[in-house]
Amino acid sequence: MGRYSVFAIAREAFRDHSGWTRAWGNPAPKKRYDAIIIGAGGHGLATAYYLGKNHGLKNVAILEKGWLGGGNTGRNTTIIRSNYLQDPSAAIYEKARGLYEDLSQELNYNVMFSPRGVLMLAQTEHEIRGYKRTAYANALQGVSTEFVGPKRVKELCPIMEIRGPRYPVLGALWQPRGGTARHDAVAWGYARKCSEMGMDVIQQCEVTGVRTERGKVVGVSTTKGDIECAKLGIVVAGHSGHVADMAGFRLPIDSVALQALVSEPVKPCMDVVVMANTVHGYMSQSDKGEMVIGGGTDGFNNYTQRGSFHHIEETVRALCETFPMISRLKMLRQWGGIVDITGDRSPILSKTPVEGVFINCGWGTGGFKAIPGSGWGFAELMAKGESPLTAEFGLDRFREGRFIDESVAAGVAH
Amino acid sequence: MLILSCPYCGVACDETELQPGGEAHLTRFGPDASDADFEGYLFRRKNPRGVHFERWRHAYGCGKWFHAARHTVTLEVFGTYPAQVTEPPPDILDAIAAKVPGWEPSS
Ligand SMILES: Cc1cc2nc3c(=O)[nH]c(=O)nc-3n(C[C@H](O)[C@H](O)[C@H](O)COP(=O)(O)OP(=O)(O)OC[C@H]3O[C@@H](n4cnc5c(N)ncnc54)[C@H](O)[C@@H]3O)c2cc1C
Ligand SMILES: [Zn+2]
Numbered sequence: 003m004g005r006y007s008v009f010a011i012a013r014e015a016f017r018d019h020s021g022w023t024r025a026w027g028n029p030a031p032k033k034r035y036d037a038i039i040i041g042a043g044g045h046g047l048a049t050a051y052y053l054g055k056n057h058g059l060k061n062v063a064i065l066e067k068g069w070l071g072g073g074n075t076g077r078n079t080t081i082i083r084s085n086y087l088q089d090p091s092a093a094i095y096e097k098a099r100g101l102y103e104d105l106s107q108e109l110n111y112n113v114m115f116s117p118r119g120v121l122m123l124a125q126t127e128h129e130i131r132g133y134k135r136t137a138y139a140n141a142l143q144g145v146s147t148e149f150v151g152p153k154r155v156k157e158l159c160p161i162m163e164i165r166g167p168r169y170p171v172l173g174a175l176w177q178p179r180g181g182t183a184r185h186d187a188v189a190w191g192y193a194r195k196c197s198e199m200g201m202d203v204i205q206q207c208e209v210t211g212v213r214t215e216r217g218k219v220v221g222v223s224t225t226k227g228d229i230e231c232a233k234l235g236i237v238v239a240g241h242s243g244h245v246a247d248m249a250g251f252r253l254p255i256d257s258v259a260l261q262a263l264v265s266e267p268v269k270p271c272m273d274v275v276v277m278a279n280t281v282h283g284y285m286s287q288s289d290k291g292e293m294v295i296g297g298g299t300d301g302f303n304n305y306t307q308r309g310s311f312h313h314i315e316e317t318v319r320a321l322c323e324t325f326p327m328i329s330r331l332k333m334l335r336q337w338g339g340i341v342d343i344t345g346d347r348s349p350i351l352s353k354t355p356v357e358g359v360f361i362n363c364g365w366g367t368g369g370f371k372a373i374p375g376s377g378w379g380f381a382e383l384m385a386k387g388e389s390p391l392t393a394e395f396g397l398d399r400f401r402e403g404r405f406i407d408e409s410v411a412a413g414v415a416h
Numbered sequence: 417m418l419i420l421s422c423p424y425c426g427v428a429c430d431e432t433e434l435q436p437g438g439e440a441h442l443t444r445f446g447p448d449a450s451d452a453d454f455e456g457y458l459f460r461r462k463n464p465r466g467v468h469f470e471r472w473r474h475a476y477g478c479g480k481w482f483h484a485a486r487h488t489v490t491l492e493v494f495g496t497y498p499a500q501v502t503e504p505p506p507d508i509l510d511a512i513a514a515k516v517p518g519w520e521p522s523s
Contacts, residue, residue: 312417
């Protein structure tokens, strides 16, 4: 496949760019793999990558019913941060954020990680207390965050109206090394490396059944035929309930639509990410100049990748108050993704009742930021049967009452 | 926009008038329930790609809870019915069977 570099660009410039090859292969499925990953989103691809890189497991296929990165990985607002409250969350999200720092070098693919800083606004007394508590927790966890006052917020983001009217900005939790990355590139970069290691990324291949013998997985049925495997990783986000059903177990998950929208491109006006959880809106500016806006989820189960319009109205209304200048912007595009919301709003990285079947899901509205850390931990879990990163995220926590309750700390916005 | 008619007032309500309440007909087990039963009641969800029975509250109307049968992929509504039942009434099941060939209620 060749290395991407400045020399490669120069070389190709002299031969009409005829030497670029496909970034990943387009193979037909083999009869058998050591491990199959269902779902070529960021989490599935990262899992496969670290299975190969950290554990030497390379006879691996990643099966995708659509196109790679076409699920939530290619639909999110790309916010990356690790300022969570609970220790297990901080550990896995900070692992991910740390890996993002040099992911472009690692993958030899520009994922455009931009640690521009993330501001989470406190707009009520309750939020001030909550975020101060998070800042103290982060200090103990070794995650670099700080609670800043309104004056500093205004310096960091001059286009913000901090005086209200409804919800004046009272301060913010500031994570200077949080930011954004190019979502498609994360999927593409991992896919290219997986392909380079000899793994098969198979698109247009929907898994329609999970085959078991005596409580142990032996393979999957797909639209491209039956494929055998020794281990199976289910990494299908909003479709987790559906695929788990094929394997014969039920999850603590509801699938709902989450929406985002982007404006027409404008000149650079905001070089940080701002999240406002009380009023439910978040915004950043893409390199193209578009204002990227994320909103709230619908409250009902939905698989249509299309949310209700009134949520967009609510989000835009709230953001117009905090950023009066956007009231004149035209919105260009709007879309939705199906997110997998768990009972305690934290992800599941776990063994399952079926031997050999592992599940990585429940990232809900906030899993883009976690992709490298999740892949790292889940690969270890699949290869060795346990991982310190995933230990607290097991399915049994719902029976045992050991919740990782981030809903207070993280809200819905990510 | 989702429109459901409230079985009590007969009003066709916009989604903004309603509060969603999640999966319907969950059994809450008594004091001797096993951990698994209680976990099932609190967390395990069918979350189907297909027909879903769910709870809604006419929050900005009569304020009462009711049930709806809805398809989660087509967003088609098969009907709504009062909350005082533990399973979908026959006319709702017939309406679903007429529109979703081969559909069977799962346990
Ligand atoms: C609008 C929106 C905004 C968001 N904003 C942010 C944000 O700012 N920051 C953040 O961190 N997170 C955000 N998220 C959440 C984030 O996008 C997800 O948590 C993350 O992308 C999940 O990745 P994944 O790989 O698990 O799932 P996906 O990318 O959805 O991949 C799952 C794949 O599985 C495939 N699949 C499903 N069923 C089958 C089958 N039967 N056979 C084969 N393949 C199958 C699907 O086609 C899909 O490609 C947002 C999400 C949305 C929708
Ligand atoms: Zn009513």
